[in-house]
Amino acid sequence: MALIFKDETFRDDFTYKNSPATIRRFPFPFIEDQYRYSVNIEPHTPGPKGSVYEFTFDIDEHYVSEMRDRAMVLQEDPGRCQALPHMMTAQWDMLELVMVSLARDYPDLFTLHRDGAHWHWINKPLNIDQKFTFGEVNSLPYEPMEYVGRQIQGDFSLQDQRDGQLWMDAGIITSQADWSLDFDVGMNFFEWHAPVPLAHEAGVFERALKFLLNMQIGQPVRRLNWTMTINPRLDTSPENYPKWGKDRTTVTPENVGEKVHLRVELQGLFRLPRSNAILFSIRGYLMSLEQIVTVPKWGRRLPRVLKSLPPELIEYKGLARYRQTAIDWLEKYDDGAPTSPGGGPD
Amino acid sequence: MTISTIKSRPIYPGLSPDLNARSNIIVCDKAGAAAVTELFSRADATFAKRSTVFIADALQETEAATARKDLAPATLEILPSLSAGIVRLREFLDNAPMGLRLYAAGTEPLIGSVVQAAADYGIDHLSIRTEHRGSLMRRVQCVHCKGFTENVTTNPVTCSHCGLTLFVRDHYSRRLAAFQGVCIDAENPGDVPPMEAIYQ
Numbered sequence: 001m002a003l004i005f006k007d008e009t010f011r012d013d014f015t016y017k018n019s020p021a022t023i024r025r026f027p028f029p030f031i032e033d034q035y036r037y038s039v040n041i042e043p044h045t046p047g048p049k050g051s052v053y054e055f056t057f058d059i060d061e062h063y064v065s066e067m068r069d070r071a072m073v074l075q076e077d078p079g080r081c082q083a084l085p086h087m088m089t090a091q092w093d094m095l096e097l098v099m100v101s102l103a104r105d106y107p108d109l110f111t112l113h114r115d116g117a118h119w120h121w122i123n124k125p126l127n128i129d130q131k132f133t134f135g136e137v138n139s140l141p142y143e144p145m146e147y148v149g150r151q152i153q154g155d156f157s158l159q160d161q162r163d164g165q166l167w168m169d170a171g172i173i174t175s176q177a178d179w180s181l182d183f184d185v186g187m188n189f190f191e192w193h194a195p196v197p198l199a200h201e202a203g204v205f206e207r208a209l210k211f212l213l214n215m216q217i218g219q220p221v222r223r224l225n226w227t228m229t230i231n232p233r234l235d236t237s238p239e240n241y242p243k244w245g246k247d248r249t250t251v252t253p254e255n256v257g258e259k260v261h262l263r264v265e266l267q268g269l270f271r272l273p274r275s276n277a278i279l280f281s282i283r284g285y286l287m288s289l290e291q292i293v294t295v296p297k298w299g300r301r302l303p304r305v306l307k308s309l310p311p312e313l314i315e316y317k318g319l320a321r322y323r324q325t326a327i328d329w330l331e332k333y334d335d336g337a338p339t340s341p342g343g344g345p346d
Numbered sequence: 347m348t349i350s351t352i353k354s355r356p357i358y359p360g361l362s363p364d365l366n367a368r369s370n371i372i373v374c375d376k377a378g379a380a381a382v383t384e385l386f387s388r389a390d391a392t393f394a395k396r397s398t399v400f401i402a403d404a405l406q407e408t409e410a411a412t413a414r415k416d417l418a419p420a421t422l423e424i425l426p427s428l429s430a431g432i433v434r435l436r437e438f439l440d441n442a443p444m445g446l447r448l449y450a451a452g453t454e455p456l457i458g459s460v461v462q463a464a465a466d467y468g469i470d471h472l473s474i475r476t477e478h479r480g481s482l483m484r485r486v487q488c489v490h491c492k493g494f495t496e497n498v499t500t501n502p503v504t505c506s507h508c509g510l511t512l513f514v515r516d517h518y519s520r521r522l523a524a525f526q527g528v529c530i531d532a533e534n535p536g537d538v539p540p541m542e543a544i545y546q
Contacts, residue, residue, distance in 0.1 A: 183526050187520075238526075
């Protein structure tokens with residue numbers, strides 16, 4: 001099925017919406033009726049045709065509009081894209097992985113010709129035709145991470161590996177769930193996760209780090225993470241919190257279905273070949289509660305999960321002001337019937 | 347003594363002498379100088395002889411005289427402020443010899459500034475021996491306007507650049523040598539709790 005790219009906004013008038021086919025492929029993150037914190041890492045192997053797991057990087061109907069929103073964020077705040085000087089090799093690794101994957105998986109949209117170091121990249125949806133020399137920064141209009149990061153959905157960070165640690169030494173982060181790249185760049189795995197409640201004590205980060213340090217080239221992994229966002233806003237950065245924080249007080253029983261969105265991150269982790277760095281992709285999906293309940297299983301499960309959240313998590317994810325309103329509205333769609341295991345629709 | 351509750355917050359284990367170092371460079375403030383005196387008392391006299399101490403603080407003449415007496419026979423330089431002390435440290439590190447050990451004792455902004463400057467010279471933060479002394483005041487970066495507010499003793503605090511009222515988080519950046527400040531009334535403008543002087 002050929003993709004038709006929507007012309008929509010993630011700010012101001014918020015015209016973003018999922019088409020019915022996109023609703024069905026939403027990566028609903030709850031595999032059971034109650035919430036449990038876990039590392040939940042699995043191999044990033046190709047999933048069913050049409051699913052968000054079919055390809056290495058998922059491109060969907062929101063691609064063109066999301067890239068436009070990213071360009072606006074970077075225009076207003078260039079600090080959302082930063083790389084420490086020693087990360088240049090990793091930047092080229094990322095560019096290669098993204099371009100090779102997109103050209104292979106979406107041949108109608110992207111083309112890559114390689115003749116030694118002479119590369120020719122064509123991005124049809126964004127009308128980009130670029131010849132450049134791989135490894136030569138001056139042959140591109142931006143540094144490699146930013147160049148390719150402006151052409152792929154999702155946020156990306158690059159982790160250097162040294163001293164038995166991962167260091168977040170580069171990233172292009174414009175659609176984050178309330179964390180600051182500018183503040184966190186240069187931190188190690190434990191440091192940038194420091195504000196996360198409960199998980200440190202549970203040993204989650206120690207186990208995850210041990211696993212990641214041993215990641216091999218060609219064996220990427222993935223996991224899902226989630227939060228909730230008022231309005232389909234991509235840029236919920238701490239930098240702009242004074243602009244979007246007020247949204248949390250606007251939720252009413254009348255508008256909750258339309259305003260409150262489940263925000264799911266499909267996180268991918270890739271070992272890179274030259275730099276030995278790890279690329280972390282954070283591909284976000286937004287869906288309003290009223291679109292979620294069009295899948296009966298999700299309408300039953302989501303209120304049950306929201307009721308089972310520990311208080312620390314409600315605070316950390318910023319749900320306190322509107323969680324009960326969301327539960328009250330969602331419960332109309334929960335007839336008490338049992339739900340099938342796994343996150344997918346029945 | 348600071349209590350660490352969050353993984354990005356450094357731990358300051360206290361000063362201990364590196365007896366294998368050929369020379370020692372120690373940066374401190376007035377309160378930290380007492381920790382340096384104690385450090386010297388835990389090592390032999392040649393340790394102090396191999397040491398250079400920068401006191402980066404405004405000292406009265408009598409305080410300076412006391413410091414000279416207490417810290418002898420170390421080489422002592424008194425700089426009028428933290429920023430002057432960091433400039434002097436950088437100058438020193440430009441020509442630093444092999445076998446040097448770096449120490450910092452005093453407030454968190456002092457320790458953080460030393461660690462931050464040392465990183466530019468490839469000195470690993472864990473190799474620096476640190477001790478917190480004196481005020482609990484913090485250096486805070488406003489996540490919104492990116493400006494730094496120095497010597498913060500209250501939470502919340504008013505950003506000295508953009509004027510927003512900031513909640514001071516424990517989340518700490520070594521690269522910025524600062525804690526993160528986040529607008530406290532973004533969700534409900536004007537709903538600001540009273541400022542508490544908790545970092546005195």
